[in-house]
Amino acid sequence: MFNNNKILVVIPARSSSGKIPRKNLRLLGNKPLISYSIRTARNSQYVDDIVVATDDSEVALLSEKFGASVFRYSNDSEEPISIDALIYNAMIQKEKLALDEYDIVITLEPSAPLLETQTLDNAIEKFEDFAIDSVVTVVDDRHLNWGYDEENQRYFPLYIKRVERDLLPKSFKETGSLLATRRSFVYENSRLGTNIDLIELSKKESINIVDNEDLLVAENYLQKKRIAIVVDANDEMGTRNLDRCLSIASKLFFHDILFLIEESRQLGINILNKYKYPFHVYDGEDELFEKLKQFSPHIVVNDILDTSSDYILKLKNEGYFVVNFEDLGVGSEFADVVFDSLYEQDSSQKNIFTGYKYYILKEEFYFQPQKIITNEVNNVLIYFDRADSDNLTEKVLNSILATNFNGRINIILGLNYPDKEGFISKIEINPAIQVYTDTSNISEFMFKADIIFTSAGKPTYDVCSLGVPTICLSQDERELTHVFCGDVTGFINLGLGSNISQNEIMEQFVALVNNFEKRLEMNEKMLAVDLKNGFDNVYSVIKEEYRKFILNR
Secondary structure, three states, X not given: OHHHOOEEEEEEEOOOOOOOOOHHHOEXXXXXXXXXXXXXXXXXXXXXXXXXXXXXXXXXXXXXXXXXXXXXXXXXXXXXXXXXXXXXXXHHHHHHHHOOOOOEEEEEOOOOOOOOHHHHHHXXXXXXXXXXXXXXXXXXXXXXXXXXXXXXXXXXXXXXXOOOHHHOOOXXXXXXXXXXXXXXXXXXXXXXXXXXXXXXXXXXXXXXXXXXXXXXXXXXXXXOXXXXXXXXXXXXXXXXXXXXXXXXXXXXXXXXXXXXXEOOOHHHHHHHHHHOOOEEEEOOHHHHHHHHHHHOOOEEEEEOOOOOHHHHHHHHHOOOEEXXXXXXXXXXXXXXEEEEOOOOOOOOOOOEEEOHHHOOOOHHHHOOOOOOOOOOOOEEEEXXXXXXXXXXXHHHHHHHHHOOOOOEEEEEEOOOOOOHHHXXXXXXXXXXXXXXXXXXXXXXXXXXXXXXEEOOOOHHHHHXXXXXXXXXXXXXXXXXXXXXXXXXXXXXXXXXXXXXXXXXXXXXXXXXXXXXXHHHHHHHHHHOOOOOOHHHHHHXXXXXXXXXXXXXX
């Protein structure tokens, strides 16, 4: 049909714009506002001609540079020219120059910069139905609306029954973004035919630039990225990687996030289901890359520990910007950015950023108050995340009990502790000892504790943000390389837990219980470390490196 129809797009760009001076020239995403509607029309597979109708010489010049013709008009009268008359006059001039009439005339507002070319083409395709005279863009406007009775000075409902929004009858509001109509219905005082069809727009496409707040919202949409997060969570490593990625995703709410996890990682799958984040499972690297191709991300985040060079180079060959966390593998050399807050690397590689300032706290730790140290130790927390394969939990508990400590002992078993029921059955009935196998408020337990026993990994940052005196036992050789967990930052680090005797743990515990000044010193050292800006530091690095990545493409 459309090969036999001539289609004109008219973009009305008046100099007077109300709340935003010179609105059509304002930069949005480093381009003038007028350029977006021109680009939308130029990318259409159906549009024949594009004309910008304006009384502004600068708008006219820029419009021609971006590929549109211009209809210049003067606006000398006190009464501004109507939009209908402006579209009509622009159409007539174009027809005179072409010595031919158009079949469909489309008004495309420059104040709708996020309108997609596909939406424009969809509007044009609606005219395949010869009964359609005009097409208008709208948004869903169902609400429990109220009116006002001026005579009686009272408000009254414009609905019969209060129901959920989705149950209200459909009601639409024009966006003003696009109005397409057959040539025969374009007059100086009207552009609408009799039989009208509607195209419902998304929130993004319906953005209409009226004031500076609208510009800000549109700018945010233009900065929106698709981010794929490849994450791991299993019995051996626990959920620390997934916890970090969930925290990141919660702060990147304006971007499109997709988690990708191996189908065998049921632990992680259960958590993603719980938090309602979109995710795909994959079986093997080939299927992972197929899922990535379907999503077409701008950025791929890997939180899967050590990566291979083949894997990272394959991601780079696909054109993705690659961000890795805690990657000590050879693949880290080829990633765009690597963050390693736990295991600080002495590396000259410019793409690696290490240290505590890149640690991302879970949200719950941002809102806990700082620990105030008291003379008495009445509450001890034992918490070893991951699988605790050497059963340091039981070793520490027995050590504390051997000191005849008479305070409360809270024990949190990691999600993958191997024999929870067996451990609990060994504990004599003692109301002072409480064992928890599933808790979502670990920060509360940490804050209430006077002394904490934990691993030398991720929990040390969480504890440090609160300032609770802590004794660390490393669960494996990798944790031994975690330099953060030491005297400088206020920790007692006993080294590899499997090599520490029960007597050594007892001695350290008793000494700490009886030394208020030492616990106060530990608290002060911890609270001197700023752990509240980890995400901001990570995000700042990614933004800068991504900017360089785009410039160098």
